[in-house]
Amino acid sequence: MGKILRETAKPSSSSWSPSSSSEPATTSSTSITETVKGSHQFKIKGYSLSKGIGIGKYIASDIFSVGGYDWAIYFYPDGKSVEDNATYVSLFIALASDGTDVRALFELTLLDQSGKERHKVHSHFERTLESGPYTLKYRGSMWGYKRFFKRTALETSDYLKDDCLSVNCSVGVVRSHTEGPKIYSIAIPPSNIGHQFGQLLESGKGSDVSFEVDGEVFTAHKLVLAARSPVFRAQLFGPMKDHNTKCIKVEDMEAPVFKALLHFMYWDSLPDMQELTGMNTKWATTLMAQHLLAAADRYALERLRLICEAGLCEDVAINTVATTLALAEQHHCFQLKAVCLKFIATSENLRGKLPICTD
Known part of the structure; x- marks a missing residue:
């Protein structure tokens, strides 16, 4: 049996070669890169009681999923670090699940609660042509702002109402896949x-x-x-x-x-x-x-x-x-x-x- 297989595997004189007169096959494929989007609204009630929690300490939102990954919003009432001026509140979005080189776009919005729609928006979506998506290397990687808002200005603004802040975070996980030509053609009749x-x-x-x-x-x-x-x-x-x-x-x-x-x-x-x-x-x-x-x-x-x-x-x-x-x-x-x-x-x-x- 093994001998027969070895013999039949040899190329014959009639097999195709570069000099053959047959037309070469033409194939195509398409690479598609798109974002899987989702958002999460995080309300922080009792803001005044969170003050004094300590520099570098945060209040976390519940974990939410977008694009197959888990995420969480981190709010630092006393700022994330001393060297970046602790008179500011800090706001970040963090990767909360295992993943390497996760590419995503983000938008952090502090909602205006007066009805005037004057929200404070920091958006990475609008800068994709300049810098492209942000890459998070591992669980706990973050994107956001250490100096998101000066605390004294925040406490006298329309963003704080009834001792409550409302934050909205939008995430767009970048996914790529390649599509080849379809190998099937199924005619689907109209509904009757x-x-x-x-x-x-x-x-x-x-x-x-x-x-x-x-x-x-x-x-x-x-x-x-x-x-x-x-x-x-x-x-x-x-x-x-x-x-x-x-x-x-x-x-x-x-x-x-x-x-x-x-x-x-x-x-x-x-x-x-x-x-x-x-x-x-x-x-x-x-x-x-x-x-x-x-x-x-x-x-x-x-x-x-x-x-x-x-x-x-x-x-x-x-x-x-x-x-x-x-x-x-x-x-x-x-x-x-x-x-x-x-x-x-x-x-x-x-x-x-x-x-x-x-x-």
Whole structure:
């Protein structure tokens, strides 16, 4: 067996060589360097009691994780060292987990508690082009400021409120990785959940609630309606729910409108309005959109309401603008109202020179 392997491993005369006529393979890869960001807010209550703790002694935040490493904020009420003037408070961010040559960007912010948003910010993020990320060599390595703020100025500032300081620290850990060409190509089909639910509505299988609308009966599924509409959820499952769900009567709505409403709730799209109304006119489509907007508002279907509003904005005409404007006012459709008012204010429309939309 070993002999056969040794013999077959020998190059044959037909193997590729630099002088071969075959095209050389072309490959590529991309190096991507980015930051994994996170932040931590550290409140220091009882600041006055921390004074006198001693130079070089600190108050530490809870440990928090960013980019796979642990971090902690260190606040030195009496300063970090004597040689750097102990009349200052010091503030640092420290690596609190094992790691070597961890590269990161930092931002230390002393929050203004007066509401004026005049925060004291020291940011390493803004100096990346000048110096690049800061490298921490080992656990306990720190970045920050020994002279972060003069103590006397701090104690008379808006940063100190009710003997409390609030510090925010942002960390951006630098990560690099190399991406080669993809060796797969998987075509992912678009979602067809709307089609599947639509087929459920059309089949009527498993339906457990009925609605009578203008003499016509529609069957549906409680859970689907409750998931789509908070109004139906309250009507079917709330404390004041309808106990007779064999046939709930819906007042003040025409059957084609309710049918379109159900269609949208299952399919998540509008039906063919002309097919639904049996009228091949733009006026009929506009009228249907008006009624459907009111129904959408009634059942808190915000996406449907906006779709109808957008469609009506496109189809404003002389013979529908008055009813559309009243509808916009009643259902708080401010953009539709503005479009109607602009249409009415156009001099040509006021003179009635535009043709009435009937086709």
